[in-house]
Amino acid sequence: MLGRRCAVLLSLLLLAWSAPAAAPAVAFGTIEGGGQHREHERLTRAALACANGEPDCFEPATANYLAGHDREFGAVGAPDSDEMADPAAHCDNADYLAGGYPQTRDQAAATLTNCVEHLRAQFRRGLDSAEGLLDDEGEVIPEEVTASPECNPKEREETRAKCATIEAFGRVLHGAQDFYSHSNWADQADPARPIGDDNPPGLHRPGPSPLLDLRGAAVATPPADFTTGCYVLQDRVPGVGACEQRITHAALNKDRGLIDPVTGRATEPGTPRGQVATNFADAVAGAIAESRRQWQDFRAGLTARYGEDRAARMVCALTHDDPASACQGPRRNGVAVVIVVIVGLATGAAAIWLARRRR
Numbered sequence: 329m330l331g332r333r334c335a336v337l338l339s340l341l342l343l344a345w346s347a348p349a350a351a352p353a354v355a356f357g358t359i360e361g362g363g364q365h366r367e368h369e370r371l372t373r374a375a376l377a378c379a380n381g382e383p384d385c386f387e388p389a390t391a392n393y394l395a396g397h398d399r400e401f402g403a404v405g406a407p408d409s410d411e412m413a414d415p416a417a418h419c420d421n422a423d424y425l426a427g428g429y430p431q432t433r434d435q436a437a438a439t440l441t442n443c444v445e446h447l448r449a450q451f452r453r454g455l456d457s458a459e460g461l462l463d464d465e466g467e468v469i470p471e472e473v474t475a476s477p478e479c480n481p482k483e484r485e486e487t488r489a490k491c492a493t494i495e496a497f498g499r500v501l502h503g504a505q506d507f508y509s510h511s512n513w514a515d516q517a518d519p520a521r522p523i524g525d526d527n528p529p530g531l532h533r534p535g536p537s538p539l540l541d542l543r544g545a546a547v548a549t550p551p552a553d554f555t556t557g558c559y560v561l562q563d564r565v566p567g568v569g570a571c572e573q574r575i576t577h578a579a580l581n582k583d584r585g586l587i588d589p590v591t592g593r594a595t596e597p598g599t600p601r602g603q604v605a606t607n608f609a610d611a612v613a614g615a616i617a618e619s620r621r622q623w624q625d626f627r628a629g630l631t632a633r634y635g636e637d638r639a640a641r642m643v644c645a646l647t648h649d650d651p652a653s654a655c656q657g658p659r660r661n662g663v664a665v666v667i668v669v670i671v672g673l674a675t676g677a678a679a680i681w682l683a684r685r686r687r
């Protein structure tokens with residue numbers, strides 16, 4: 329969702345205006361309030377954090393890095409700090425409306441493809457990074473999988489494979505979640521107003537979406553009435569600048585509202601499109617289903633590339649807070665088997681010896 333991004337842009341502007349010499353990076357993590365409710369964080373927690381006993385969920389310290397917490401953007405928030413100006417990271421600008429529109433349907437579809445390809449690149453980067461989690465024998469490498477101290481992607485020295493993998497996957501989640509907030513995939517038009525660039529049709533479909541098949545390579549064709557919103561800094565209705573006479577992010581987004589980080593229940597929609605019918609709740613439900621699908625696909629991608637055993641240990645390392653003790657591999661298991669066999673043989677020999685002595 330774009331909530332924090334708007335706030336970041338606003339604060340950057342204020343910062344640039346009031347203190348041109350200050351380094352903007354320090355302002356990124358301080359955004360709280362102002363209509364923002366940490367929607368990406370809460371969505372991600374509702375979808376993937378360990379709370380309901382689902383398998384392969386993310387344990388607390390690791391979930392903190394994936395979802396963000398307090399002033400930390402986390403992996404899912406990373407695109408709001410360093411990919412703000414890239415519409416592909418947020419699935420923006422794939423806007424189209426039938427009947428004489430500033431960009432053609434093909435142009436809009438190509439822009440959506442840019443978003444999908446951007447997310448596919450992050451998805452692959454995550455799969456690549458996972459290789460560094462294990463050694464040649466398939467054991468977790470303790471210093472590559474520790475979640476403490478917390479991962480910090482802004483630090484040059486941050487080289488842990490777990491941090492790099494989760495960061496890439498977090499960027500996948502960000503774009504996949506934005507898709508539901510920034511497009512009309514899940515929502516409905518306002519029935520009280522005529523269809524137009526300020527009130528485009530809604531497709532009212534559930535997540536996950538076949539358009540976000542990030543393991544595949546096919547170029548998907550969006551449904552005829554599919555649209556996202558055109559985004560410029562002056563985000564308003566009607567659109568201005570490059571977004572003149574176009575469906576804007578301001579008209580279409582369902583970025584803001586309250587999301588329960590455990591149940592995913594979405595209430596108090598904070599944007600005009602989000603307040604139509606059940607649009608905010610539908611976008612959040614779609615984004616949660618999509619986040620789970622992406623995690624499932626990511627696990628499948630690990631299995632396809634590294635084989636079942638190594639992938640299982642990688643998933644264990646990515647989701648557990650203490651993988652060095654929670655994710656034992658073949659070497660330690662091999663040692664355990666040897667010990668069991670030795671104890672068993674010794675017990676058997678002792679029993680035979682005792683039996684003979686009694687005779």
Ligand SMILES: [Zn+2]
Nearest residue numbers: 329330418506
């Ligand atoms: Zn975004």
